[in-house]
Amino acid sequence: MEAATNRISKFGIQNLTIKTLAEDIGLSEPALYRHFKSKNEILWSLLEYFKTEMKNRIQSISFKTSDSEADKLRAIFNSQLQTFVSKPAIVSVIFAESIFHYEENLSNKVAEIMDMMQDFVKANIKRGQELKQYNNFIGASILTTIIIGGMRMTVLKWKLSNHKSNLVKDGKAVLEGILKMIEK
Amino acid sequence: MEAATNRISKFGIQNLTIKTLAEDIGLSEPALYRHFKSKNEILWSLLEYFKTEMKNRIQSISFKTSDSEADKLRAIFNSQLQTFVSKPAIVSVIFAESIFHYEENLSNKVAEIMDMMQDFVKANIKRGQELKQYNNFIGASILTTIIIGGMRMTVLKWKLSNHKSNLVKDGKAVLEGILKMIEK
DNA sequence: ACGATGTTAGTTAGTAATCACTCACAAAGA
DNA sequence: TCTTTGTGAGTGATTACTAACTAACATCGT
Numbered sequence: 001m002e003a004a005t006n007r008i009s010k011f012g013i014q015n016l017t018i019k020t021l022a023e024d025i026g027l028s029e030p031a032l033y034r035h036f037k038s039k040n041e042i043l044w045s046l047l048e049y050f051k052t053e054m055k056n057r058i059q060s061i062s063f064k065t066s067d068s069e070a071d072k073l074r075a076i077f078n079s080q081l082q083t084f085v086s087k088p089a090i091v092s093v094i095f096a097e098s099i100f101h102y103e104e105n106l107s108n109k110v111a112e113i114m115d116m117m118q119d120f121v122k123a124n125i126k127r128g129q130e131l132k133q134y135n136n137f138i139g140a141s142i143l144t145t146i147i148i149g150g151m152r153m154t155v156l157k158w159k160l161s162n163h164k165s166n167l168v169k170d171g172k173a174v175l176e177g178i179l180k181m182i183e184k
Numbered sequence: 185m186e187a188a189t190n191r192i193s194k195f196g197i198q199n200l201t202i203k204t205l206a207e208d209i210g211l212s213e214p215a216l217y218r219h220f221k222s223k224n225e226i227l228w229s230l231l232e233y234f235k236t237e238m239k240n241r242i243q244s245i246s247f248k249t250s251d252s253e254a255d256k257l258r259a260i261f262n263s264q265l266q267t268f269v270s271k272p273a274i275v276s277v278i279f280a281e282s283i284f285h286y287e288e289n290l291s292n293k294v295a296e297i298m299d300m301m302q303d304f305v306k307a308n309i310k311r312g313q314e315l316k317q318y319n320n321f322i323g324a325s326i327l328t329t330i331i332i333g334g335m336r337m338t339v340l341k342w343k344l345s346n347h348k349s350n351l352v353k354d355g356k357a358v359l360e361g362i363l364k365m366i367e368k
Numbered sequence: 369a370c371g372a373t374g375t376t377a378g379t380t381a382g383t384a385a386t387c388a389c390t391c392a393c394a395a396a397g398a
Numbered sequence: 399t400c401t402t403t404g405t406g407a408g409t410g411a412t413t414a415c416t417a418a419c420t421a422a423c424a425t426c427g428t
Contacts (some may be wrong), residue, residue, distance in 0.1 A: 012286060018388060031404055032392075034237040039388065085309040096282045098343065102196060113346050138361040145358055149337030150330040157329075160281065160295050174329055202414060212415075223414065354377055375424075383416075394405075 001049045004042065008089035013096050018049060039102060049110040050090050051116065058120060069128035070179050074172070076120060077151060081171045088163065091155060117146055134182045143182065150174045153169065185233045188226065190274035197280050224287055227305060230294040234274050235300065241267065253312035254363050258356070260304060261335060265355045268339060272347065275339055302328055318366045327366065334358045 003024040007016050018039060022029045036042045061075050084091050093115060100106035122144045132174035138146075154174050158167040187208040191200050202223060206213045216245035220226045245259050268275050278297060285291035306328045322330075338358050342351040 013282065014286075017386085027403095030390085030406090033389070034403060046420055049209040063208050092282065097340075098197065098276065098280045102198075107344065114344075138309060142357055142361045145337050145341075146330060146334040149333035149335070149358075151333070152340075153329050153333030153336060156281075156336075160291065160298075160391090164307055174326055174333075177330060181323050203412090211377095212379055213414090214380090217415070218377055258411085369428090371426105372428105373424100374427085376422085377420100378410100379418100379420075381417090384414100385419095386413075387411085388409105389411105390409075391407090392404100392405100396402090398399100398401085 001046055005047050005087060005089040007023060007095045007146075008092050009087060013089075013099060025051050040106065043100070044109060045107055047093065047106065047113065050093065051109070051113050054080075054090075054113065055085075057114060069124050069131065070183055072154075073124050073147075073179070074122070074175060076124070077175055078168065080117075081168045083168055084158075086164075091159060095156070095159070114148075118148060121147055128182075132184060134183050138182070143156075147175070147178055150178060185230055188230050189271060189273040192276050193271060196275075197276045197283060203334065208217060224290065227290055228293060231290065231297065233266055233279065233318070234277065235293070235297050238264075238267075238274075239300060253308050253315065253317050255306050257305070257312075257331075257363070258359060260308070261359055262352065264301075264335075265339075265352045268342075269347075269351055275343060279340070279343070298332075302332060303330055312366075316368060320368050322366075331359070331362055334362060 004021055007024055009022055011020075018029050018032055020041070022032050024168050025032075032042070036045065057079060058076055061072075061079055063072055063075065067075075069120055081179040088135045094110060097107055100110070113181055122140050125134060125143050125147075129136045129140065151174065155167065158170070160164050188200055188205055191204055195204075201211050204215055205215050205226070209216075216226070220229065220238065222354060241263060242260055245256075245263055247256055251259075278294060281291055281294050284294070307325050309318065309324040309327050310333075313320045313324065324343055335355055338355045339351065342349050343356070
């Protein structure tokens with residue numbers, strides 16, 4: 001999983017082949033097939049690995065009692081963006097739905113990861129609205145789409161700039177913009 | 185260009201090969217190479233074709249004098265979303281940065297199309313803020329990122345639902361949500 | 369009006385590279 | 399002795415692309 005992550009981070013997901021992966025690990029190609037029955041299974045495991053990492057990391061973020069819901073949202077996205085910067089492979093994979101050409105189990109796994117992020121955000125919005133920390137001009141679902149969409153757009157711009165732009169700073173600016181509109 | 189559009193719409197961009205494309209047109213593979221010097225050139229031309237179509241279509245949308253800036257934005261996105269529904273190939277290609285594995289000219293072309301859309305939106309926001317139709321809690325750049333990000337997210341969900349969700353309706357809901365937050 | 373000549377647009381039959389994946393076999397430890 | 403984990407050498411499919419050739423057509427001097 002780590003070899004695959006590094007390979008994708010450095011050369012993109014198109015460069016992750018059984019051959020390059022086996023070379024990186026220092027094994028032959030058939031050796032990989034002792035442990036995974038297909039490339040699909042390797043990619044599936046990689047997605048699962050990322051999903052678990054994301055879930056554990058976000059759930060273990062510790063909040064102060066004085067933290068508002070907005071503060072919690074800031075902490076979540078800050079952690080997320082910093083992880084993207086240090087492991088660009090995650091971004092390559094999460095933005096690569098179109099590459100898993102009609103391999104349903106992989107598309108589903110990507111969808112699961114997206115759903116997980118959405119659930120974190122949506123729960124935050126709902127609590128914030130109940131606690132009257134956020135206004136409720138807009139429903140939690142649509143607001144979630146807007147927040148995640150804005151963040152994804154920022155990540156995409158970072159990718160298109162060849163990682164030259166400052167992802168953490170730009171992401172924070174977008175989140176602050178949205179919070180300014182919804183915080184009471 | 186039309187054959188390529190149909191092929192991608194029906195079977196995805198991974199299925200657009202010289203062989204399938206030549207078959208669709210009813211020519212041999214080498215015949216294609218009489219007109220395009222490489223597959224890269226075909227994809228580049230396709231992106232250019234989409235860009236021109238988008239530009240012409242959006243610029244020829246006619247507005248009433250009574251239209252607010254928000255109305256204009258609604259009209260632009262409505263046209264855009266309807267085009268996506270009738271020509272899913274455009275979406276496949278615009279969401280496929282990751283597929284153009286390190287082919288710089290193609291990534292750049294995609295970036296050009298995105299920039300064009302952004303310019304339309306940003307100009308609208310600026311006019312709206314100057315005319316005091318929108319508030320200016322947030323700068324035009326970041327607001328543009330949020331709007332386009334929200335729309336892209338909606339399109340992505342539509343793709344992941346295998347085109348089952350109602351893109352035009354969902355997109356409209358997201359736009360209305362954002363407008364509710366920025367309209368005075 | 370007409371043949372010579374060059375250009376355009378097409379063909380059949382390949383090539384070389386890459387890819388995921390497999391076969392037959394070997395070493396080494398429980 | 400059997401299971402686990404590895405290897406070298408391949409296979410078949412797919413891919414973008416090319417070499418060699420040809421029929422149809424446009425242009426031109428006579």
